[in-house]
Amino acid sequence: MTEGTNDIQRLLEIMARLRDPQRGCPWDVEQDFASIAPYTIEEAYEVADAIDRGDMADLKDELGDLLLQVVFHARMAEEQGAFAFADVVAAISDKMVRRHPHVFGDASVADARAQTVAWEAQKRREREQGGETDTSALAGVARGLPEWQRAVKLQKRAARVGFDWPGIDPVLAKLTEEIGEVRAEFDADGRAPVDSAAMNRLEEEVGDLLFVAANVARHAGVDVGNALRRANLKFERRFRAMEAMAVANGTPLENLPLDAQDAYWERAKAGE
Numbered sequence: 031m032t033e034g035t036n037d038i039q040r041l042l043e044i045m046a047r048l049r050d051p052q053r054g055c056p057w058d059v060e061q062d063f064a065s066i067a068p069y070t071i072e073e074a075y076e077v078a079d080a081i082d083r084g085d086m087a088d089l090k091d092e093l094g095d096l097l098l099q100v101v102f103h104a105r106m107a108e109e110q111g112a113f114a115f116a117d118v119v120a121a122i123s124d125k126m127v128r129r130h131p132h133v134f135g136d137a138s139v140a141d142a143r144a145q146t147v148a149w150e151a152q153k154r155r156e157r158e159q160g161g162e163t164d165t166s167a168l169a170g171v172a173r174g175l176p177e178w179q180r181a182v183k184l185q186k187r188a189a190r191v192g193f194d195w196p197g198i199d200p201v202l203a204k205l206t207e208e209i210g211e212v213r214a215e216f217d218a219d220g221r222a223p224v225d226s227a228a229m230n231r232l233e234e235e236v237g238d239l240l241f242v243a244a245n246v247a248r249h250a251g252v253d254v255g256n257a258l259r260r261a262n263l264k265f266e267r268r269f270r271a272m273e274a275m276a277v278a279n280g281t282p283l284e285n286l287p288l289d290a291q292d293a294y295w296e297r298a299k300a301g302e
Contacts, residue, residue: 041098045101077093167187171183171187182254204242271294
């Protein structure tokens with residue numbers, strides 16, 4: 031075996047030992063697919079965070095954590111007699127060759143956009159061959175995706191059959207309209223409703239607003255996840271700076287009125 035194969039085999043053996051009912055780790059033994067799934071999602075986000083920070087040492091560690099999730103799921107499947115890690119590797123290898131006939135076969139594509147179209151066509155054929163009866167343009171958009179990501183995928187699928195805004199202006203107009211509809215669900219004093227029916231309406235309107243906001247990002251060619259992650263990091267950076275300034279001046283932030291907190295916010299912004 032090559033060195034890389036030996037490394038993978040070692041990891042597989044470690045996981046097998048962790049899952050051993052007699053000699054393994056009690057926590058690892060009691061896990062199942064459902065209990066591990068949230069960790070799998072979390073590790074994928076931590077990979078994205080390391081990439082966003084440009085931290086290659088951390089990226090190496092986070093990729094290892096993500097790989098462990100694949101090994102964990104494969105081990106549980108092997109214990110059930112469903113499939114093993116080697117089957118996972120074989121399946122993705124076959125899929126990559128099958129979906130890249132312009133690399134591994136005689137087909138040709140003009141550019142990355144054409145390849146994306148060909149990729150989706152191949153995925154559709156595979157679903158049909160697998161007995162999929164859903165012929166909608168929206169078929170195959172996973173319900174387990176983060177909702178912001180699913181929103182963009184649904185919009186992209188609809189756009190492929192021509193159901194799309196012709197440009198950014200009508201999308202921005204729709205965004206303004208949705209803001210107005212959210213505002214209308216608040217009372218005259220700007221308070222949120224308290225009865226369940228009104229709260230359901232407000233939730234629906236906020237959902238429409240967020241869906242259109244995702245559409246704005248799509249039309250702008252901006253990744254929604256990256257944009258929101260940057261906004262979160264910016265908010266966190268500025269808020270921590272506010273806290274530090276307040277403490278340095280002798281009064282913790284939570285003991286200050288809003289106008290004083292706003293002043294610190296403006297100072298934090300100006301200091302960037």
